[in-house]
Amino acid sequence: MAVEKIEPGAPESQSADLRAENLARLKALFPELVTERQLDGRTVPAVNVDVLKSLVGDSTVTDADEKYGLNWHGKRAARQLALTPSTGTLRPCRDESVDWDTTQNLMIEGDNLEVLKLLQKSYAGKVKLIYIDPPYNTGKDFVYPDNFQDSIKNYLELTGQVEGGRKIASNTEASGRFHTDWLSMIYPRLLIARNLLRADGVVLISIDDREKASLKFACNEVFGEENFVGTIIWKGATDNNPTRIAIEHEYLLCYSRDKDSVDGVWKNSSEDAKEALLKEYVRLKAMLGSDVESIQAELRGFIKVHREALAAVTHYDRVDENGVYTGSRKVHNPKPGGYVYDVPHPTTKRPCVPPVNGYRYPEPRMLELIEAKRILFGEDDSQIVQIKEYLEDYEGKLSSVVHLDSRTGSNELNAMFGVQKLFSNPKPVALLRSLFEFIAKPGDLVLDFFAGSGTTAQAVMELNRADGKNRRYVLVQLPERLSPEDKDQKVGAAFCSQIGKPLTIAELTKERLRRAGQRLRELEPALVGDVGFRVFKLDSSNLKNWASTSAGLEQSLLDHLDHIDPDRTDADLLYELLLKLGLDLCVPIQTRVVANKPIHAIGGGVLIACLDKLITPGESEPLALGVVEWRKELDPAGDVTCVFRDSAFENDVAKTNLAAILEQHGIAKVRSL
Known part of the structure; x- marks a missing residue:
């Protein structure tokens, strides 16, 4: 088995090709819909519009200018831009x-x-x-x-x-x-x-x-x-x-x-909100040294006693004896004809500025809300009062x-x-x-x-x-x-x-x-949450593009003997591999030394990489056997991909021997950069 080199333009060197994926989905649903055509001397897949019309009916396929929807000059280019893979x-x-x-x-x-x-x-x-x-x-x-x-x-x-x-x-x-x-x-x-x-x-x-x-x-x-x-x-x-x-x-x-x-x-739902507050209470009870015994029965009393502490240490900005309130809204009447009366400010004792159209509630209801501490006053009487909105105000819906x-x-x-x-x-x-x-x-x-x-x-x-x-x-x-x-x-x-x-x-x-x-x-x-x-x-890819010109072809060929950017680190290469092979950027990476060379196991062993710059024929066997042994220890789910620097192999013997040993032990996906 040969080691397959990842060349610029290969699927592993760029982001997902969304056009190819869309064609694959169409072909899976309607195999007869996808055909081939010649483009610049290449055979490329294409959608047969005549077949499409026969499948869904002529009247449902249109390229007419007058159709319902949003159109603007540049829309086609914008769609094309989205479908063009990135090589970065x-x-x-x-x-x-x-x-x-x-x-x-x-x-x-x-x-x-x-x-x-x-x-x-x-x-x-x-x-x-x-x-x-x-x-x-x-x-x-x-x-x-x-x-x-x-x-x-x-x-x-x-x-x-x-x-x-x-x-x-x-x-x-x-x-x-x-x-x-x-x-x-x-x-x-x-x-x-x-x-x-x-x-x-x-x-x-x-x-x-x-x-x-x-x-x-x-x-x-x-x-x-x-x-x-x-x-x-x-x-x-x-x-x-x-x-x-x-x-x-x-x-x-x-x-x-x-x-x-x-x-x-x-x-x-409001039940979810109650449950979340109860969990918060349990945690805070231990933190604050409260001796309250019954969480459910004493919850409101606890909030009343520890209102300031709760407000300081929870993610809720405002907590009072009625529970947790998440915002507020004005209590003015939206149209003329509201209730007109004075609402004295608790500090200045002067009437608060009244709404233009009066209050939404009659005075007895306003007094009840003030008594229940549902009304928010400003720092002084120059602001219109507001009513608090609580977590439980909306039953299972966002307002x-x-x-x-x-x-x-x-x-x-x-x-x-x-x-x-x-x-x-x-x-x-x-x-x-x-x-x-x-x-x-x-x-x-x-x-x-x-x-x-x-x-x-x-x-x-x-x-x-x-x-x-x-x-x-x-x-x-x-x-x-x-x-x-x-x-x-x-x-x-x-x-x-x-x-x-x-x-x-x-x-x-x-x-x-x-x-x-x-x-x-x-x-x-004592916070154990993730705040990192x-x-x-x-940046541009770690793999240099083939960018030859007629004037500099010889130099381009020499430069391309190792198409990895010399300014990039092993970490740069590893994370590009994660991206191009579809692994999470926060997946664990383990490293160990085998045959005096560092090798990396990513994602529990689904990807194993050795990015050392020299692998001799004598080193290829112990290196390959070390990879095999580590793979057995990790026991990853699914196929394993192994990646090496193409320029690291001293000669073809080193490359062939390493690939043959890996294949004998069930590792068939061997790639080189």
């Missing part, structure tokens, strides 16, 4: 990570389109919740590098990692491409992201009025209109509307991968309206970093936490590929701390450069300079994760 890789950055050896969380720095492609083999069908807060279409320039010909090179240039620097096209309303540019950015990312969702997976997308309609059309096409779950309105968002109408809300569109699967799984002041997110970051206006309008942790708690159960994977300030990661960590479970997160953030001259970026740029980090948004994201995790540990020193993360960075 993700390089591990242990020094920038926290708890590398134990964490199951990922923070990936790179263009999210390329990263999503690279995650396909390892994470397809494994993500329970995708939350994204994409850049809103404000007429500013986009920084996402969608170069169809060479997206990795374009990304490296755009982020200043190689010489060049591409000019970013303007997206002003006057350009005529105000909506099309934004759609061409978001559409391919949604197409790829859908493949990562589990059957019961859910996607939540934050958006404002400018692109809500376009986004809903795009999501109907990508996820299916039948999988639309609903729209959540976040009331309390910052007004950014230049017209005479103050827009103080944003939207979260919610879609599922398969609504039938979600309906039976995606639930979080379509969430009331939460947008300033909460900024205040959280201001307190964490000690500076003002680090990010523009970051989402509050409480907003995402309330959504994630409803959807993401213990063990679930949460993905955010527009990570921004990193609110998603903090929300996941706080949920895990509350119930002691192990939800995981994957964040992706473009290392967009911060300019000290830009009024919206100068604070972030100054902070990065202060801590000695590159001036990019991704550096702020990572620092937020470090500080959020440290804060949780300070609040609870592994950092990876998008």
Whole structure:
């Protein structure tokens, strides 16, 4: 048996080929539908449109311009972009990570389109919740590098990692491409992201009025209109509307991968909330040294006595004798004709500012609510009072309206970093936490590929701390450069300079994760939850492309004798193998020395790699037998793949002997780089 070399262009050298997978699915369902045709001297698979019409009927197949749906100039190119495999890789950055050896969380720095492609083999069908807060279409320039010909090179240039620097096209309303540019950015990312969702997976997308309609059309096409779950309105968002109408809300569109699967799984009833609070109580009882004997009977008394302690050490911001409240809403009457009376402020004793249309409740009901401590007063009487909303207010459903002041997110970051206006309008942790708690159960994977300030990661960590479970997160953030001259970026740029980090948004994201995790540990020193993360960075492949020219053919051939980039480490190679062979980036890696050479077993032995730079004929036999012995010890489920450096074999004898011994012992998949 020969050792098969992984050449550039081979399936193991690039991300999943979604077009090939789609053709394979079609062929499995309708073998007669897929045929072949000649293209540039090659035989390639093709779909026979005539056969398609005969299978489903002529009237159901159309390429007409006038058809229902969303269309824009560039849509075909956007779809093509999504289906083009990536040849890039993700390089591990242990020094920038926290708890590398134990964490199951990922923070990936790179263009999210390329990263999503690279995650396909390892994470397809494994993500329970995708939350994204994409850049809103404000007429500013986009920084996402969608170069169809060479997206990795374009990304490296755009982020200043190689010489060049591409000019970013303007997206002003006057350009005529105000909506099309934004759609061409978001559409391919949604197409790829859908493949990562589990059957019961859910996607939540934050958006404002400018692109809500376009986004809903795009999501109907990508996820299916039948999988639309609903729209959540976040009331309390910052007004950014230049017209005479103050827009103080944003939207979260919610879609599922398969609504039938979600309906039976995606639930979080009031009983679930009670159970979660009881578990929290048991843990806190030991921590606080309480002598309460009956948990169920004494729960409310315990909360009343330890209200401040609970608020300090749980993920719930607000706890009182009535339980845990998650937010609030104004008690004004939405239309004229409400109840008019004075509500004295408990501190100033003066009447609080009354609502324009009066109160929603009559005065006796308001007095009952005040007596029950269901009413929230401001610091003084200058604010309209609000009513608390509790965990049990919604029986097994999310409310379509969430009331939460947008300033909460900024205040959280201001307190964490000690500076003002680090990010523009970051989402509050409480907003995402309330959504994630409803959807993401213990063990679930949460993905955010527009990570921004990193609110998603903090929300996941706080949920895990509350119930002691192990939800995981994957964040992706473009290392967009911060300019000290830009009024919206100068604070972030100054902070990065202060801590000695590159001036990019991704550096702020990572620092937020470090500080959020440290804060949780300070609040609870005995915390055993995962507050770490592994950092990876998008880069060109460790395998150099065959890029010969007529002028430099001889030098190209010499360079290609070893097509592994000499600047890359063994760790770089190992993690590219994980990606291209479909293994989790947090899978355990074991190392031992055999025949004086380090070998690595990944994922319990499903992948065994020796990346030493020299294997002589005399070393090939003991090395092969050592691999065989370790494989027996590990006893992995399924086939084993062994990988070596192609240039390491001193001659063909060393390569042939090693491959023959491995095959004799049942290891048939032997590859070389």
